[in-house]
Structures are given as structure tokens and as C-alpha cells.
Amino acid sequence: MVAQAGITWVFEEEEAAPGQPDPFAEIPLEMREELEVGLRREVFDQLHAESVQRGELPPPPRTWFDGAPGKVLRLVFLAALGAAIGSLTVAIVVYSIRSFATIV
Structure with missing residues (x-):
């Protein structure tokens, strides 16, 4: 203590x-x-x-991401990553629905 x-x-x-x-x-x-x-x-x-x-x-040390350009780049990167993951998820769901529709 x-x-x-x-x-x-x-x-x-x-x-x-x-x-x-x-x-x-x-x-x-x-x-x-x-x-x-x-x-x-x-x-x-x-x-x-x-x-x-x-x-x-x-x-x-002060990093490049601490400034305004770094924050904008981080936002763009996160948006691109979210779009990529969302597109992959939609593709998997559409493929699954089509697969189940042809089975039934």
C-alpha cells in the first residue's frame, strides 16, 4: 500500500x-x-x-495518426474495412439462400 x-x-x-x-x-x-x-x-x-x-x-513520440490527416486516413480505412466485411457477409448470405432454395 x-x-x-x-x-x-x-x-x-x-x-x-x-x-x-x-x-x-x-x-x-x-x-x-x-x-x-x-x-x-x-x-x-x-x-x-x-x-x-x-x-x-x-x-x-508523436505519431502521424495523432494529427488530422491520420484521423481522416483512419476513418477511410475503417470505412473500407467495414464495406469489405459487409460485402463478404452479404455474399455468404446470398449464396446460402440460393443453395437452400435449390435444395428445397
Whole structure:
């Protein structure tokens, strides 16, 4: 457990005191694991941002997809991928309907 400026971060599951019920027993295990992953990601992002601000680490590289041309290209790519998958799905459905129509 790490305490800093009134905030307590729990990185490992702590054992409940003997005779005390686990306060997190009602939360499903999958949800606890998902929350832990999200919290861990947020903590490391915050620590990385602080390290960059202090000059201990270089800032993350800026990719081409961060700008407007990259966003437009990503949109075009996703639209083309969706159209290709949709066309393939329609072709499979039409082929299946024609196959069943000739059998009956």
C-alpha cells in the first residue's frame, strides 16, 4: 500500500483481519481484476506524465495518426474495412439462400 498526499493506492490484495469479513467479497472477481487493471494503467500514466514533466523521461513520440490527416486516413480505412466485411457477409448470405432454395 502506498499513501501519498491523502490518497491511498493498494497494489496488492490485502488480507482481511482474522474474524473480519472481506469487504470486497461482494464484488465479482472479474470486475475486481478489471478495475485493478484500469487503476494500474491510470497510476502508471500519471507516474509517466510526472517523470516527463520532471525531465527524467523523454515525452512519448508523436505519431502521424495523432494529427488530422491520420484521423481522416483512419476513418477511410475503417470505412473500407467495414464495406469489405459487409460485402463478404452479404455474399455468404446470398449464396446460402440460393443453395437452400435449390435444395428445397
